[in-house]
Amino acid sequence: MAAKRNAVTTEAPESSAPGEGTALALDSRLSKRVESVIPKKRHEALKWFGWGYNDSQFYGKDGIICFRGEKYPLGGCELPSFTKWVEKKFDLRVDITKQYPQLPRTYPRPVENAPFLHELKGTTQVDYSAEGIDRLVRCHGQTLNDIYSLWHHKFRRIPDLVVWPRCHDEVVQLVRLAHKHNVMLVPFGGGTSVSGAITCPQNESRMICALDTSQMNRLLWLNRENLTVCFESGIVGQDLERVLRSEGLTVGHEPDSYEFSTLGGWVATRASGMKKNVYGNIEDLVVRVRMVTPSGTLERECSAPRVSCGPDFNHVILGSEGTLGVITEVVLKVRPLPSVRRYGSLAFPNFEQGVLFMREVARRRCQPASVRLMDNEQFMFGQALKPEKSWWASVVDAMKQRYVTSWKGIDLNQICAATLLFEGDLKDVQRQEALIYEIAEKFQGFPAGGQNGERGYILTFVIAYIRDFGLHQGIVAESFETSVPWDRCSLLCRSVKQRVVSECSKRSINYYTISCRVTQTYDAGACIYFYFGFRSTDVADPVELFEAIEHSARDEILSCGGSLSHHHGVGKIRSHWYRNAVTETGSSLYSAAKRHLDPKNIFALGNLLPLEEDHPTAEASPPPTTSSTPPKAKL
């Protein structure tokens, strides 16, 4: 099959002779600069105080919650059902008098490392800014705490300087300078982290430099024969997909943050996409990756699809969360765009039946591109978000038709739903659909329409805007996730919800919501998302309270056999548990790798291990464990 060629289609570089090393991109003239939807001055398009676009948000009008924002199908809609849901759930009326926060009038005084600045300006072409707003919008990610701190002007430490390298070589220069002058670097991609990973450590005394990768977003080459593509790490998900779609291709990686998050961020956090069943998670998509560390560039010298060449250090780069270096270039697999995309939905009499369905689908390995199971609470919430006649109502109609003779057997407070997305060629999709509906029937599930499924997926990107509106109205809400073996799946969902209920009760929180969904399935288990929120109008520090309850929920998750994180990563907010998750030996191995790659700890983000632990002193490393510390025996 002759490959279609055009301007952006370039051959993979010829490999060099062994020993010389093969750079991922050899000839920058072949590369293509991508016009991003996100400008270099990111606050011109994106909210400085929260999630998403400046022009997109929930707001109240005449007591009704509405959504504005031309970029989303919900834009311009009034949401009476959602309004009622909020009123009932939280005993709260929409307050249209409240103002969103104002930008601070002053910014923390920058720490300046004069020799670094001198050399940066004198010996490099790297663009930079010391403007307050540029620094502020790059001091944080998107945790509740980040946003709350922003609104209340609580950040004591923000980057002292923002730099915008344009390529791998400029990153090499920056890392060299920062290492030489002992300046802290924060690799900053899309700023969507929900683990605190990019939030500036508040006790850092050195100069902090935010390394914004947004100007490193070129398509370096595309190889149609191998179905591989090389991008710079700063490219944003939607830009990446737009460029590839114009070539008839897709990477297919769609985390919920995909509008704003970057390729480099996906690698650094071990991201997972909604359609991983077809396209794989980020670790399945990465063929090669380069990370610039103070001790050199870590990369593999060959693009072979699978190798046995000692420990696979790609898996040290994946999940490094900005603490080991800066990811600069990534070779990814691409796939031809699917000819058919179809949605579907299913309803089940209860969550347990739904989980059994999900398990069976995974066992038979017939997962469509996406299959998500919502519990009853989330199902009700989802339908409330619809402007027109709700999904709920239409599902009830469908059920009534189906169970007309046995209607009493179904408890409307138990019913749950799954949304489905099929991608592929027509035959494949038809076969998948038939199989899925056949399996669903075994678990008392029945089809609830493709339109309902489609709406579920369309809402995905809008849901992220609710958090800020809630916070504004006096509701703190956030999601957290885990992964778990199949045999603990239902138990974990139940136990975590019970734990949250009991934690709320202990604290006299009377108005709250806790729900969950199964968003990903694997051979041996599943990923589960929890959504928790409560009315915080009477609470002094709502975020602190939220975090305390989330902490308890995480303890519950771990004691049910769940993981510390399926795809958000550890960051700072879960570093408390990291050592146990990987054992003492694992965490000391991480520290040893970090000391080796970053001996001065210039990537001092404090992710994975709490800051005081991960680098006891800047340059002296403790001696390796010797015979005085016996190996652990844990059987």
Place this chain on the structure above:
Amino acid sequence: MAAKRNAVTTEAPESSAPGEGTALALDSRLSKRVESVIPKKRHEALKWFGWGYNDSQFYGKDGIICFRGEKYPLGGCELPSFTKWVEKKFDLRVDITKQYPQLPRTYPRPVENAPFLHELKGTTQVDYSAEGIDRLVRCHGQTLNDIYSLWHHKFRRIPDLVVWPRCHDEVVQLVRLAHKHNVMLVPFGGGTSVSGAITCPQNESRMICALDTSQMNRLLWLNRENLTVCFESGIVGQDLERVLRSEGLTVGHEPDSYEFSTLGGWVATRASGMKKNVYGNIEDLVVRVRMVTPSGTLERECSAPRVSCGPDFNHVILGSEGTLGVITEVVLKVRPLPSVRRYGSLAFPNFEQGVLFMREVARRRCQPASVRLMDNEQFMFGQALKPEKSWWASVVDAMKQRYVTSWKGIDLNQICAATLLFEGDLKDVQRQEALIYEIAEKFQGFPAGGQNGERGYILTFVIAYIRDFGLHQGIVAESFETSVPWDRCSLLCRSVKQRVVSECSKRSINYYTISCRVTQTYDAGACIYFYFGFRSTDVADPVELFEAIEHSARDEILSCGGSLSHHHGVGKIRSHWYRNAVTETGSSLYSAAKRHLDPKNIFALGNLLPLEEDHPTAEASPPPTTSSTPPKAKL
């Protein structure tokens, strides 16, 4: 679906409270000892001087090559076609007067570390042996050089002691003792390494202790709901599959060494199995793994199917090649046994068409459990191995029928063949078959019969016995493998063969064979096996000569964009190239990890990095790279 339970079916252990750690197996009463086909005194069943069972080998009778060995379908067969092929290819008659080598009369005098021995005997229950034969058969793997050294009594250093720990805890004891007394350990599994990985370093002055894992081969638990199983690492492939098959399950990992190689060895070398398209390579199968190092046990604390919890150190254990610690327990995914297994074969007018077919099958992701493409030379060789009417002949018949009107267009010296193995339920297999044959037709391929395919796969395990017979008869032959992006696949095959031809010509080697096959396909490339052999009757050191030519071939592979290894690993014989393959930064990171986990270098196998480089001094580590060494910039 209710899970079937029986004696060996045990629940996964309940997870402990966070912080306490979850051992992979909690209750040893639930485990099941597996009766292995390989006795503790391995030489009682296996050849001390080469590959496989004592009772299985090629031999000559009345000038005809025959095979004996009840364990294989070829057992008791005369092979006239193979005899003719050898005669023609190497101008060599079968010599039945030659004797196989004799066991040495004496063994190298053991180095004894008295305090270690004293403590081993006084404080542990670990069984051990200092007998010469026990030591000799564990001093090596299966490289040509290993076998040649055995035959010529060339090993100066063999293990000074063999120990047989029975469980994780005993390994912990052994590693602690070895670390304390500075005794070198060689983790020894099935002894099938073809990279020199387990061959004793010949200049080691410390006591060397072979840690034979064969008595650690229990099934610790089986969880039908999660489809996961936990085995001790010493279980041999065929034992593992036999146990699981009795439960209606399979792991499906079938490297060609699977009769003798162990689970721990698969993990340590990043093994790949013939049926990886359905079951995955070893890294896809491993859910959890424990490795005992001098600095503690490295493992992950949870069995969730996929996590984002910092760098994934499972990928440091995978590929560690015995240099970082001893793998003791592994949780693997299992699958229900397929209801249908069917074979097939295809013929193509030439190798390039075959590669295009393989590429298209991978692009459409419709690979059956196995699909292998042989070049013309290998195709001829394969058919020569058949005792009865050859595949070749039947393919020619089929071609004649098909191309009856255009017979002249096909060059019999160009034709090549693919063997196919389908596994699944009947519907799936039928659909796969239809699709595969449809794609084949686009590339001028046509079906050549299921029986031919089946025979190809059956021969797999017998082919490994040819090497020793060849060596005995005056032919040195061995395989080597690589992986490569699709766009370099044909080029690499052609270039490597040309290089071997030219290297042979330079050295006046007139009788030789060089052939290749594509054995695995991936989204972005394929795995290629080369088979090379030459008549060595006039050569002083045939193995040295073979290695020199293989070295050139590897240079050629690398310059064509191929990898250092797809699944055999680096070991000692490819350590020359390791540094370039992972870059200076990668190799120094490996060294840093090694220094941290094994500060006294008791796992001093010299794999990955040549011995003199990987551990400059036993306990002092060099200072980390500082600003005096600039980061590498390679674009």
